[in-house]
Amino acid sequence: MSEILFDRIALIGIGLIGSSIARDIKKLSLAKDVVISTRSAETLKRAEELGLGTAYTLSAAEAVKDADLVIVSVPVGASEAVARDIAPHLKPGAIVTDVGSTKASVIAQMAPHMPDGVHFIPGHPLAGTEKSGPDAGFTGLFKGRWCIFTPLPGTDRAALERLSNFWKALGSMIDEMDPQHHDKVLAIVSHLPHIIAYNIVGTADDLETVTESEVIKYSASGFRDFTRLAASDPTMWRDVCLHNKDAILEMLARFSEDLAYLQRAIRWGEGDKLFELFSRTRTIRRSIVQAGQDVDSPDFGRHALDK
Protein backbone atom coordinates (compact mmCIF):
# COMPACT_ATOMS: atom_id res chain seq x y z
CA MET A 1 0.00 0.00 0.00
CA SER A 2 2.62 2.53 1.09
CA GLU A 3 5.90 3.42 -0.59
CA ILE A 4 9.32 4.73 0.41
CA LEU A 5 8.84 8.51 0.67
CA PHE A 6 12.35 9.39 1.89
CA ASP A 7 15.52 7.35 1.71
CA ARG A 8 16.80 8.54 5.02
CA ILE A 9 14.89 10.22 7.82
CA ALA A 10 16.53 11.71 10.91
CA LEU A 11 14.45 12.01 14.05
CA ILE A 12 15.87 14.52 16.53
CA GLY A 13 14.12 13.82 19.81
CA ILE A 14 12.36 10.51 20.48
CA GLY A 15 9.67 11.23 23.08
CA LEU A 16 5.94 10.63 22.68
CA ILE A 17 5.77 12.41 19.30
CA GLY A 18 9.15 11.35 17.86
CA SER A 19 8.66 7.73 18.82
CA SER A 20 5.12 7.64 17.43
CA ILE A 21 6.46 8.98 14.12
CA ALA A 22 9.19 6.32 14.21
CA ARG A 23 6.66 3.56 14.82
CA ASP A 24 4.50 4.73 11.92
CA ILE A 25 7.49 5.01 9.56
CA LYS A 26 8.49 1.48 10.42
CA LYS A 27 5.01 0.02 10.18
CA LEU A 28 4.31 1.74 6.87
CA SER A 29 7.86 1.34 5.48
CA LEU A 30 8.09 5.01 4.59
CA ALA A 31 11.91 5.20 4.70
CA LYS A 32 14.94 2.98 4.13
CA ASP A 33 16.94 4.39 7.03
CA VAL A 34 15.74 6.07 10.20
CA VAL A 35 18.46 7.66 12.30
CA ILE A 36 17.42 8.48 15.83
CA SER A 37 19.13 11.07 17.96
CA THR A 38 18.44 12.34 21.46
CA ARG A 39 20.57 14.08 24.07
CA SER A 40 19.91 11.50 26.78
CA ALA A 41 21.96 8.29 26.58
CA GLU A 42 19.29 6.49 28.58
CA THR A 43 16.47 7.51 26.23
CA LEU A 44 18.59 6.60 23.21
CA LYS A 45 19.23 3.16 24.66
CA ARG A 46 15.50 2.71 25.23
CA ALA A 47 14.76 3.75 21.65
CA GLU A 48 17.22 1.14 20.47
CA GLU A 49 15.68 -1.53 22.70
CA LEU A 50 12.31 -0.67 21.22
CA GLY A 51 13.81 -0.98 17.73
CA LEU A 52 12.45 2.40 16.69
CA GLY A 53 15.11 3.16 14.06
CA THR A 54 17.93 1.75 12.00
CA ALA A 55 20.74 3.81 13.57
CA TYR A 56 21.19 5.65 16.86
CA THR A 57 23.42 8.52 17.90
CA LEU A 58 23.72 11.08 20.68
CA SER A 59 24.85 13.64 18.13
CA ALA A 60 22.17 15.51 16.22
CA ALA A 61 24.86 16.71 13.80
CA GLU A 62 25.80 13.12 13.04
CA ALA A 63 22.16 12.08 12.67
CA VAL A 64 21.24 14.57 9.96
CA LYS A 65 24.08 13.66 7.62
CA ASP A 66 22.63 12.48 4.30
CA ALA A 67 19.10 12.69 5.67
CA ASP A 68 16.41 13.74 3.18
CA LEU A 69 13.97 14.57 5.94
CA VAL A 70 14.82 15.84 9.42
CA ILE A 71 12.04 15.97 12.02
CA VAL A 72 12.85 17.91 15.16
CA SER A 73 10.64 16.78 18.09
CA VAL A 74 12.08 18.51 21.12
CA PRO A 75 10.67 20.94 23.70
CA VAL A 76 10.32 24.24 21.79
CA GLY A 77 12.91 25.96 23.98
CA ALA A 78 15.58 23.61 22.64
CA SER A 79 14.91 24.48 18.99
CA GLU A 80 17.72 26.99 18.53
CA ALA A 81 20.39 24.72 19.98
CA VAL A 82 19.29 21.91 17.67
CA ALA A 83 19.21 24.23 14.63
CA ARG A 84 22.72 25.46 15.38
CA ASP A 85 23.99 21.89 15.84
CA ILE A 86 22.55 20.44 12.69
CA ALA A 87 22.85 23.40 10.27
CA PRO A 88 26.41 22.76 9.02
CA HIS A 89 25.67 19.08 8.41
CA LEU A 90 22.41 19.28 6.51
CA LYS A 91 22.32 17.80 3.02
CA PRO A 92 21.46 20.26 0.25
CA GLY A 93 17.83 19.80 -0.71
CA ALA A 94 16.92 18.25 2.64
CA ILE A 95 13.59 19.08 4.26
CA VAL A 96 13.79 20.17 7.91
CA THR A 97 10.57 20.30 9.90
CA ASP A 98 9.51 20.34 13.53
CA VAL A 99 6.48 19.41 15.62
CA GLY A 100 6.53 22.29 18.11
CA SER A 101 3.36 23.68 19.72
CA THR A 102 4.41 27.29 19.12
CA LYS A 103 5.44 28.44 15.67
CA ALA A 104 6.60 32.08 15.67
CA SER A 105 9.21 31.31 18.34
CA VAL A 106 10.43 28.14 16.64
CA ILE A 107 10.81 30.02 13.36
CA ALA A 108 12.73 32.82 15.09
CA GLN A 109 15.00 30.22 16.70
CA MET A 110 15.62 27.97 13.70
CA ALA A 111 15.18 29.88 10.44
CA PRO A 112 18.28 32.11 10.78
CA HIS A 113 20.49 29.02 11.03
CA MET A 114 19.11 27.15 8.04
CA PRO A 115 21.51 27.09 5.09
CA ASP A 116 20.43 28.00 1.55
CA GLY A 117 19.16 25.03 -0.38
CA VAL A 118 17.60 23.42 2.67
CA HIS A 119 13.78 23.51 2.93
CA PHE A 120 12.77 24.54 6.42
CA ILE A 121 9.02 23.97 6.84
CA PRO A 122 7.68 24.49 10.36
CA GLY A 123 4.90 22.07 11.29
CA HIS A 124 2.68 21.11 14.18
CA PRO A 125 0.79 17.82 14.36
CA LEU A 126 -2.12 18.35 16.78
CA ALA A 127 -1.78 15.03 18.49
CA GLY A 128 -0.50 13.68 21.74
CA THR A 129 -1.56 12.25 25.05
CA GLU A 130 -0.75 13.06 28.65
CA LYS A 131 2.03 10.46 28.64
CA SER A 132 5.61 11.17 27.61
CA GLY A 133 8.84 9.42 26.61
CA PRO A 134 9.64 6.82 23.93
CA ASP A 135 7.51 4.15 25.58
CA ALA A 136 4.42 6.36 25.41
CA GLY A 137 4.37 6.52 21.61
CA PHE A 138 2.15 4.31 19.49
CA THR A 139 1.29 3.75 15.85
CA GLY A 140 -1.73 5.66 14.65
CA LEU A 141 -1.32 8.63 16.99
CA PHE A 142 -1.67 11.04 14.07
CA LYS A 143 -4.54 9.27 12.35
CA GLY A 144 -7.48 11.60 11.75
CA ARG A 145 -5.63 14.49 13.46
CA TRP A 146 -4.66 17.82 11.95
CA CYS A 147 -1.12 18.71 11.01
CA ILE A 148 -0.67 22.47 10.58
CA PHE A 149 2.15 23.91 8.47
CA THR A 150 3.22 27.52 8.86
CA PRO A 151 5.45 27.86 5.77
CA LEU A 152 7.76 30.82 5.39
CA PRO A 153 7.37 33.17 2.42
CA GLY A 154 9.01 31.66 -0.66
CA THR A 155 8.71 28.07 0.54
CA ASP A 156 9.25 25.55 -2.25
CA ARG A 157 5.79 24.10 -2.96
CA ALA A 158 7.22 20.79 -4.13
CA ALA A 159 9.03 20.32 -0.82
CA LEU A 160 5.86 21.26 1.05
CA GLU A 161 3.94 18.71 -0.95
CA ARG A 162 6.48 15.97 -0.19
CA LEU A 163 6.21 16.76 3.50
CA SER A 164 2.40 16.87 3.30
CA ASN A 165 2.40 13.45 1.69
CA PHE A 166 4.48 12.12 4.56
CA TRP A 167 1.96 13.34 7.14
CA LYS A 168 -0.94 12.13 5.03
CA ALA A 169 0.68 8.70 4.98
CA LEU A 170 0.50 8.85 8.78
CA GLY A 171 -3.22 9.53 8.48
CA SER A 172 -3.15 13.26 9.19
CA MET A 173 -5.21 15.99 7.59
CA ILE A 174 -3.21 19.01 6.43
CA ASP A 175 -3.77 22.70 7.14
CA GLU A 176 -1.78 25.84 6.48
CA MET A 177 -1.70 29.04 8.53
CA ASP A 178 0.54 31.95 9.21
CA PRO A 179 2.62 31.44 12.37
CA GLN A 180 1.04 34.29 14.35
CA HIS A 181 -2.46 33.01 13.73
CA HIS A 182 -1.38 29.48 14.60
CA ASP A 183 -0.04 30.72 17.92
CA LYS A 184 -3.33 32.48 18.75
CA VAL A 185 -5.44 29.49 17.79
CA LEU A 186 -3.29 27.13 19.82
CA ALA A 187 -3.26 29.53 22.76
CA ILE A 188 -7.01 29.08 23.13
CA VAL A 189 -7.53 25.46 22.05
CA SER A 190 -4.50 23.99 23.76
CA HIS A 191 -2.27 26.26 25.84
CA LEU A 192 -4.96 27.93 27.96
CA PRO A 193 -6.71 24.59 28.71
CA HIS A 194 -3.43 23.07 29.86
CA ILE A 195 -2.50 26.08 32.00
CA ILE A 196 -5.96 26.17 33.59
CA ALA A 197 -5.82 22.44 34.26
CA TYR A 198 -2.39 22.72 35.88
CA ASN A 199 -3.66 25.64 37.92
CA ILE A 200 -6.81 24.03 39.28
CA VAL A 201 -4.96 20.87 40.22
CA GLY A 202 -2.40 23.04 41.99
CA THR A 203 -5.16 24.90 43.86
CA ALA A 204 -6.68 21.62 45.03
CA ASP A 205 -3.28 20.37 46.12
CA ASP A 206 -2.81 23.41 48.37
CA LEU A 207 -6.04 23.26 50.35
CA GLU A 208 -5.98 22.88 54.10
CA THR A 209 -9.71 22.35 54.73
CA VAL A 210 -10.10 19.56 52.20
CA THR A 211 -7.49 16.82 52.34
CA GLU A 212 -5.66 15.55 49.29
CA SER A 213 -7.07 12.09 49.87
CA GLU A 214 -10.58 13.54 49.70
CA VAL A 215 -9.74 15.28 46.44
CA ILE A 216 -8.53 11.97 45.01
CA LYS A 217 -11.37 9.90 46.43
CA TYR A 218 -14.14 12.11 45.08
CA SER A 219 -12.41 13.26 41.90
CA ALA A 220 -14.86 11.51 39.59
CA SER A 221 -17.37 14.27 40.22
CA GLY A 222 -15.53 16.57 37.80
CA PHE A 223 -12.01 17.22 38.99
CA ARG A 224 -10.49 14.15 37.34
CA ASP A 225 -11.21 15.57 33.87
CA PHE A 226 -8.58 18.24 34.54
CA THR A 227 -5.93 15.92 35.90
CA ARG A 228 -5.29 14.33 32.51
CA LEU A 229 -4.03 17.54 30.92
CA ALA A 230 -2.24 18.45 34.16
CA ALA A 231 -0.24 15.22 33.89
CA SER A 232 1.39 16.32 30.63
CA ASP A 233 5.13 16.73 30.19
CA PRO A 234 6.32 19.62 32.43
CA THR A 235 9.34 20.53 30.27
CA MET A 236 7.26 20.76 27.15
CA TRP A 237 4.66 22.96 28.83
CA ARG A 238 7.16 25.21 30.55
CA ASP A 239 8.63 25.90 27.12
CA VAL A 240 5.24 26.49 25.52
CA CYS A 241 4.43 29.10 28.18
CA LEU A 242 7.75 30.84 27.72
CA HIS A 243 7.60 30.76 23.93
CA ASN A 244 4.01 31.75 23.25
CA LYS A 245 3.87 34.34 25.98
CA ASP A 246 1.95 37.13 24.26
CA ALA A 247 -0.89 35.02 22.91
CA ILE A 248 -1.18 33.09 26.18
CA LEU A 249 -1.25 36.24 28.30
CA GLU A 250 -3.97 37.66 26.06
CA MET A 251 -6.12 34.53 26.46
CA LEU A 252 -5.46 34.42 30.20
CA ALA A 253 -6.58 38.03 30.55
CA ARG A 254 -9.83 37.30 28.73
CA PHE A 255 -10.40 34.15 30.73
CA SER A 256 -9.88 35.99 34.03
CA GLU A 257 -12.16 38.81 32.96
CA ASP A 258 -14.91 36.34 32.12
CA LEU A 259 -14.33 34.50 35.38
CA ALA A 260 -14.67 37.73 37.35
CA TYR A 261 -18.02 38.33 35.66
CA LEU A 262 -19.15 34.82 36.55
CA GLN A 263 -17.88 35.17 40.12
CA ARG A 264 -19.84 38.38 40.51
CA ALA A 265 -22.98 36.69 39.17
CA ILE A 266 -22.57 33.96 41.79
CA ARG A 267 -21.97 36.48 44.59
CA TRP A 268 -25.07 38.49 43.70
CA GLY A 269 -27.25 35.49 42.97
CA GLU A 270 -27.82 36.40 39.33
CA GLY A 271 -29.25 33.08 38.21
CA ASP A 272 -30.23 34.27 34.75
CA LYS A 273 -26.67 35.22 33.81
CA LEU A 274 -25.40 31.86 35.02
CA PHE A 275 -28.10 29.98 33.14
CA GLU A 276 -27.36 31.88 29.95
CA LEU A 277 -23.66 31.01 30.04
CA PHE A 278 -24.26 27.42 31.11
CA SER A 279 -26.67 26.94 28.21
CA ARG A 280 -24.65 28.31 25.32
CA THR A 281 -21.57 26.22 26.08
CA ARG A 282 -23.56 23.04 25.33
CA THR A 283 -23.69 23.94 21.66
CA ILE A 284 -19.90 23.89 21.32
CA ARG A 285 -19.67 20.41 22.77
CA ARG A 286 -22.27 19.23 20.29
CA SER A 287 -20.34 20.77 17.37
CA ILE A 288 -17.10 19.14 18.49
CA VAL A 289 -18.74 15.74 18.60
CA GLN A 290 -20.39 16.36 15.22
CA ALA A 291 -17.02 17.39 13.75
CA GLY A 292 -15.64 14.02 14.84
CA GLN A 293 -13.20 15.70 17.24
CA ASP A 294 -14.46 13.86 20.30
CA VAL A 295 -16.40 10.74 21.16
CA ASP A 296 -20.12 11.07 21.85
CA SER A 297 -20.35 8.52 24.65
CA PRO A 298 -20.98 9.98 28.13
CA ASP A 299 -17.85 10.42 30.26
CA PHE A 300 -15.62 10.21 27.17
CA GLY A 301 -16.70 6.59 26.96
CA ARG A 302 -14.64 5.71 30.00
CA HIS A 303 -17.66 4.58 31.94
CA ALA A 304 -17.34 1.31 30.08
CA LEU A 305 -13.78 1.02 31.37
CA ASP A 306 -14.78 2.02 34.90
CA LYS A 307 -15.19 -0.59 37.52
Next chain:
Amino acid sequence: MSEILFDRIALIGIGLIGSSIARDIKKLSLAKDVVISTRSAETLKRAEELGLGTAYTLSAAEAVKDADLVIVSVPVGASEAVARDIAPHLKPGAIVTDVGSTKASVIAQMAPHMPDGVHFIPGHPLAGTEKSGPDAGFTGLFKGRWCIFTPLPGTDRAALERLSNFWKALGSMIDEMDPQHHDKVLAIVSHLPHIIAYNIVGTADDLETVTESEVIKYSASGFRDFTRLAASDPTMWRDVCLHNKDAILEMLARFSEDLAYLQRAIRWGEGDKLFELFSRTRTIRRSIVQAGQDVDSPDFGRHALDK
Protein backbone atom coordinates in the same frame (compact mmCIF):
# COMPACT_ATOMS: atom_id res chain seq x y z
CA MET B 1 -29.42 -12.24 44.56
CA SER B 2 -31.21 -9.03 45.56
CA GLU B 3 -34.32 -8.64 47.69
CA ILE B 4 -37.20 -6.22 48.08
CA LEU B 5 -35.76 -3.45 50.27
CA PHE B 6 -38.81 -1.16 50.24
CA ASP B 7 -42.40 -1.96 49.37
CA ARG B 8 -43.04 1.37 47.73
CA ILE B 9 -40.50 3.91 46.51
CA ALA B 10 -41.42 7.38 45.26
CA LEU B 11 -39.05 9.08 42.87
CA ILE B 12 -39.56 12.83 42.71
CA GLY B 13 -37.73 13.99 39.60
CA ILE B 14 -36.83 11.57 36.80
CA GLY B 15 -33.80 13.10 35.04
CA LEU B 16 -30.39 11.48 34.60
CA ILE B 17 -30.11 10.55 38.30
CA GLY B 18 -33.73 9.72 39.04
CA SER B 19 -34.10 7.59 35.94
CA SER B 20 -30.84 5.74 36.61
CA ILE B 21 -32.09 4.92 40.12
CA ALA B 22 -35.40 3.74 38.59
CA ARG B 23 -33.59 1.50 36.13
CA ASP B 24 -31.48 -0.07 38.89
CA ILE B 25 -34.51 -0.62 41.14
CA LYS B 26 -36.29 -2.37 38.31
CA LYS B 27 -33.32 -4.46 37.24
CA LEU B 28 -32.52 -5.50 40.80
CA SER B 29 -36.17 -5.80 41.91
CA LEU B 30 -35.54 -3.66 44.97
CA ALA B 31 -39.16 -2.50 45.38
CA LYS B 32 -42.70 -3.71 44.66
CA ASP B 33 -43.98 -0.33 43.56
CA VAL B 34 -42.12 2.62 42.11
CA VAL B 35 -44.15 5.80 41.78
CA ILE B 36 -42.63 8.39 39.53
CA SER B 37 -43.42 12.07 39.71
CA THR B 38 -42.13 15.06 37.81
CA ARG B 39 -43.52 18.52 37.13
CA SER B 40 -43.28 18.24 33.35
CA ALA B 41 -46.06 16.30 31.63
CA GLU B 42 -43.76 15.60 28.71
CA THR B 43 -41.00 14.14 30.88
CA LEU B 44 -43.55 12.06 32.80
CA LYS B 45 -44.89 10.67 29.55
CA ARG B 46 -41.37 9.76 28.47
CA ALA B 47 -40.69 8.03 31.80
CA GLU B 48 -43.85 5.99 31.27
CA GLU B 49 -42.84 5.10 27.71
CA LEU B 50 -39.50 3.94 29.07
CA GLY B 51 -41.34 1.86 31.67
CA LEU B 52 -39.27 3.30 34.49
CA GLY B 53 -41.88 2.83 37.26
CA THR B 54 -45.16 1.19 38.18
CA ALA B 55 -47.20 4.39 38.56
CA TYR B 56 -46.87 7.94 37.28
CA THR B 57 -48.22 11.25 38.53
CA LEU B 58 -47.62 14.96 38.09
CA SER B 59 -48.30 15.47 41.78
CA ALA B 60 -45.40 14.93 44.18
CA ALA B 61 -47.93 14.94 47.03
CA GLU B 62 -49.80 12.08 45.40
CA ALA B 63 -46.59 10.18 44.68
CA VAL B 64 -45.32 10.00 48.25
CA LYS B 65 -48.54 8.53 49.72
CA ASP B 66 -47.72 5.21 51.35
CA ALA B 67 -44.12 5.37 50.12
CA ASP B 68 -41.51 3.85 52.45
CA LEU B 69 -38.70 5.62 50.65
CA VAL B 70 -38.89 8.98 48.90
CA ILE B 71 -35.94 10.04 46.72
CA VAL B 72 -35.94 13.66 45.64
CA SER B 73 -33.81 14.15 42.49
CA VAL B 74 -34.48 17.73 41.43
CA PRO B 75 -32.27 20.79 40.90
CA VAL B 76 -31.30 21.86 44.43
CA GLY B 77 -33.16 25.16 44.11
CA ALA B 78 -36.43 23.26 43.86
CA SER B 79 -35.92 21.38 47.14
CA GLU B 80 -38.04 23.61 49.36
CA ALA B 81 -41.04 23.57 47.03
CA VAL B 82 -40.90 19.78 46.91
CA ALA B 83 -40.53 19.50 50.70
CA ARG B 84 -43.55 21.75 51.23
CA ASP B 85 -45.62 19.78 48.72
CA ILE B 86 -44.88 16.35 50.06
CA ALA B 87 -44.63 17.01 53.82
CA PRO B 88 -48.36 16.65 54.70
CA HIS B 89 -48.63 13.40 52.74
CA LEU B 90 -45.60 11.50 54.01
CA LYS B 91 -46.21 8.19 55.72
CA PRO B 92 -45.03 7.97 59.34
CA GLY B 93 -41.71 6.12 59.42
CA ALA B 94 -40.93 6.91 55.79
CA ILE B 95 -37.37 7.73 54.77
CA VAL B 96 -36.94 10.89 52.71
CA THR B 97 -33.63 11.45 50.98
CA ASP B 98 -32.26 13.55 48.14
CA VAL B 99 -29.39 13.45 45.68
CA GLY B 100 -28.47 17.15 45.63
CA SER B 101 -24.93 18.38 45.02
CA THR B 102 -25.09 20.88 47.87
CA LYS B 103 -26.12 19.78 51.32
CA ALA B 104 -26.32 22.71 53.77
CA SER B 105 -28.77 24.51 51.49
CA VAL B 106 -30.91 21.42 50.86
CA ILE B 107 -31.11 20.79 54.60
CA ALA B 108 -32.10 24.40 55.24
CA GLN B 109 -34.78 24.12 52.57
CA MET B 110 -36.21 20.71 53.46
CA ALA B 111 -35.62 19.89 57.14
CA PRO B 112 -38.02 22.51 58.58
CA HIS B 113 -40.89 20.99 56.63
CA MET B 114 -40.29 17.37 57.58
CA PRO B 115 -42.92 16.03 60.03
CA ASP B 116 -41.98 14.17 63.21
CA GLY B 117 -41.67 10.46 62.65
CA VAL B 118 -40.29 10.85 59.14
CA HIS B 119 -36.57 10.13 58.65
CA PHE B 120 -35.01 12.85 56.54
CA ILE B 121 -31.51 11.77 55.51
CA PRO B 122 -29.74 14.06 53.04
CA GLY B 123 -27.58 12.20 50.53
CA HIS B 124 -25.41 12.80 47.51
CA PRO B 125 -24.40 10.06 45.08
CA LEU B 126 -21.23 11.27 43.31
CA ALA B 127 -22.23 10.04 39.91
CA GLY B 128 -23.50 11.46 36.68
CA THR B 129 -22.53 12.29 33.15
CA GLU B 130 -22.79 15.39 31.00
CA LYS B 131 -26.11 14.19 29.60
CA SER B 132 -29.48 14.92 31.18
CA GLY B 133 -33.10 13.84 31.11
CA PRO B 134 -34.82 10.44 31.56
CA ASP B 135 -33.26 9.02 28.39
CA ALA B 136 -29.74 9.74 29.65
CA GLY B 137 -30.00 7.41 32.65
CA PHE B 138 -28.62 3.90 32.64
CA THR B 139 -28.27 0.93 34.96
CA GLY B 140 -24.99 0.78 36.83
CA LEU B 141 -24.42 4.55 36.98
CA PHE B 142 -23.77 4.33 40.73
CA LYS B 143 -21.59 1.23 40.63
CA GLY B 144 -18.23 1.81 42.31
CA ARG B 145 -19.12 5.45 43.03
CA TRP B 146 -19.37 7.14 46.41
CA CYS B 147 -22.64 8.09 48.04
CA ILE B 148 -22.19 10.65 50.82
CA PHE B 149 -24.74 11.07 53.58
CA THR B 150 -24.84 14.19 55.71
CA PRO B 151 -27.19 13.02 58.47
CA LEU B 152 -28.72 15.51 60.89
CA PRO B 153 -28.02 15.20 64.63
CA GLY B 154 -30.25 12.55 66.17
CA THR B 155 -30.76 10.63 62.91
CA ASP B 156 -32.18 7.16 63.46
CA ARG B 157 -29.28 4.77 62.77
CA ALA B 158 -31.59 1.97 61.67
CA ALA B 159 -33.14 4.22 59.01
CA LEU B 160 -29.67 5.31 57.90
CA GLU B 161 -28.66 1.68 57.60
CA ARG B 162 -31.72 0.83 55.51
CA LEU B 163 -30.91 3.70 53.18
CA SER B 164 -27.24 2.69 53.04
CA ASN B 165 -28.25 -0.82 52.08
CA PHE B 166 -30.31 0.57 49.24
CA TRP B 167 -27.33 2.48 47.81
CA LYS B 168 -25.05 -0.48 48.39
CA ALA B 169 -27.44 -2.60 46.37
CA LEU B 170 -26.89 -0.09 43.54
CA GLY B 171 -23.14 -0.72 43.90
CA SER B 172 -22.22 2.46 45.73
CA MET B 173 -19.71 2.91 48.52
CA ILE B 174 -20.99 4.87 51.51
CA ASP B 175 -19.47 7.84 53.30
CA GLU B 176 -20.65 10.20 56.00
CA MET B 177 -19.74 13.86 56.49
CA ASP B 178 -21.12 16.96 58.05
CA PRO B 179 -22.96 19.13 55.51
CA GLN B 180 -20.53 22.08 55.68
CA HIS B 181 -17.53 19.86 55.01
CA HIS B 182 -19.37 18.13 52.18
CA ASP B 183 -20.04 21.50 50.56
CA LYS B 184 -16.36 22.48 50.76
CA VAL B 185 -15.14 19.17 49.38
CA LEU B 186 -17.61 19.29 46.52
CA ALA B 187 -16.79 22.93 45.82
CA ILE B 188 -13.25 21.90 44.90
CA VAL B 189 -13.74 18.45 43.36
CA SER B 190 -16.86 19.23 41.39
CA HIS B 191 -18.27 22.77 41.46
CA LEU B 192 -15.06 24.66 40.68
CA PRO B 193 -14.13 22.30 37.80
CA HIS B 194 -17.58 22.74 36.24
CA ILE B 195 -17.51 26.53 36.64
CA ILE B 196 -14.00 26.75 35.16
CA ALA B 197 -15.00 24.51 32.28
CA TYR B 198 -18.09 26.61 31.55
CA ASN B 199 -15.95 29.73 31.74
CA ILE B 200 -13.19 28.62 29.39
CA VAL B 201 -15.68 27.40 26.82
CA GLY B 202 -17.44 30.76 27.09
CA THR B 203 -14.15 32.61 26.61
CA ALA B 204 -13.38 30.59 23.47
CA ASP B 205 -16.88 31.23 22.16
CA ASP B 206 -16.37 35.00 22.45
CA LEU B 207 -13.10 35.35 20.53
CA GLU B 208 -12.92 37.49 17.44
CA THR B 209 -9.41 36.61 16.27
CA VAL B 210 -9.96 32.84 16.36
CA THR B 211 -13.16 31.60 14.75
CA GLU B 212 -15.51 29.17 16.42
CA SER B 213 -14.96 26.70 13.62
CA GLU B 214 -11.22 26.76 14.36
CA VAL B 215 -11.89 26.14 18.04
CA ILE B 216 -14.02 23.14 17.13
CA LYS B 217 -11.67 21.82 14.45
CA TYR B 218 -8.57 21.87 16.63
CA SER B 219 -10.25 21.09 19.95
CA ALA B 220 -8.54 17.72 20.37
CA SER B 221 -5.37 19.50 21.44
CA GLY B 222 -6.79 20.10 24.92
CA PHE B 223 -9.92 22.21 24.75
CA ARG B 224 -12.30 19.30 24.18
CA ASP B 225 -11.59 17.92 27.66
CA PHE B 226 -13.38 20.95 29.12
CA THR B 227 -16.38 20.81 26.84
CA ARG B 228 -17.72 17.65 28.45
CA LEU B 229 -18.28 19.27 31.85
CA ALA B 230 -19.47 22.45 30.11
CA ALA B 231 -22.22 20.43 28.45
CA SER B 232 -23.81 19.55 31.79
CA ASP B 233 -27.36 20.50 32.73
CA PRO B 234 -27.58 24.33 32.99
CA THR B 235 -30.47 24.37 35.48
CA MET B 236 -28.69 21.99 37.83
CA TRP B 237 -25.49 24.03 37.72
CA ARG B 238 -27.18 27.39 38.08
CA ASP B 239 -28.75 26.06 41.26
CA VAL B 240 -25.48 24.61 42.55
CA CYS B 241 -23.80 28.01 42.12
CA LEU B 242 -26.61 29.81 43.90
CA HIS B 243 -26.84 27.27 46.73
CA ASN B 244 -23.19 26.67 47.55
CA LYS B 245 -22.16 30.26 47.12
CA ASP B 246 -19.77 30.71 50.02
CA ALA B 247 -17.68 27.61 49.44
CA ILE B 248 -17.57 28.23 45.69
CA LEU B 249 -16.52 31.85 46.09
CA GLU B 250 -13.75 30.76 48.45
CA MET B 251 -12.43 28.21 45.96
CA LEU B 252 -12.73 30.69 43.08
CA ALA B 253 -10.73 33.25 45.02
CA ARG B 254 -7.96 30.74 45.63
CA PHE B 255 -8.00 29.61 42.03
CA SER B 256 -7.75 33.20 40.76
CA GLU B 257 -4.93 33.97 43.18
CA ASP B 258 -2.99 30.94 41.98
CA LEU B 259 -3.68 31.85 38.37
CA ALA B 260 -2.37 35.38 38.91
CA TYR B 261 0.85 33.88 40.27
CA LEU B 262 1.16 31.62 37.23
CA GLN B 263 0.35 34.48 34.86
CA ARG B 264 3.07 36.59 36.43
CA ALA B 265 5.56 33.72 36.07
CA ILE B 266 4.70 33.51 32.37
CA ARG B 267 5.01 37.28 31.91
CA TRP B 268 8.42 37.40 33.59
CA GLY B 269 9.71 34.21 32.02
CA GLU B 270 10.15 32.39 35.32
CA GLY B 271 10.58 28.89 33.91
CA ASP B 272 11.50 27.30 37.24
CA LYS B 273 8.23 28.28 38.88
CA LEU B 274 6.28 26.93 35.92
CA PHE B 275 8.25 23.69 35.89
CA GLU B 276 7.72 23.20 39.61
CA LEU B 277 3.93 23.55 39.34
CA PHE B 278 3.70 21.47 36.16
CA SER B 279 5.64 18.66 37.84
CA ARG B 280 3.78 18.31 41.10
CA THR B 281 0.36 18.06 39.46
CA ARG B 282 1.39 14.77 37.81
CA THR B 283 1.40 13.03 41.18
CA ILE B 284 -2.28 13.72 41.77
CA ARG B 285 -3.24 12.19 38.43
CA ARG B 286 -1.27 9.09 39.32
CA SER B 287 -3.00 8.83 42.72
CA ILE B 288 -6.43 9.17 41.13
CA VAL B 289 -5.70 6.37 38.71
CA GLN B 290 -4.28 4.22 41.52
CA ALA B 291 -7.39 4.88 43.61
CA GLY B 292 -9.46 3.48 40.74
CA GLN B 293 -11.17 6.85 40.23
CA ASP B 294 -10.13 7.16 36.59
CA VAL B 295 -8.97 4.97 33.76
CA ASP B 296 -5.23 4.72 33.08
CA SER B 297 -5.41 4.62 29.30
CA PRO B 298 -4.12 7.74 27.53
CA ASP B 299 -6.82 10.22 26.50
CA PHE B 300 -9.30 8.64 28.93
CA GLY B 301 -9.18 5.61 26.67
CA ARG B 302 -11.12 7.43 23.99
CA HIS B 303 -8.30 7.08 21.47
CA ALA B 304 -9.61 3.60 20.84
CA LEU B 305 -13.00 5.12 19.99
CA ASP B 306 -11.43 7.84 17.83
CA LYS B 307 -11.44 7.53 14.12
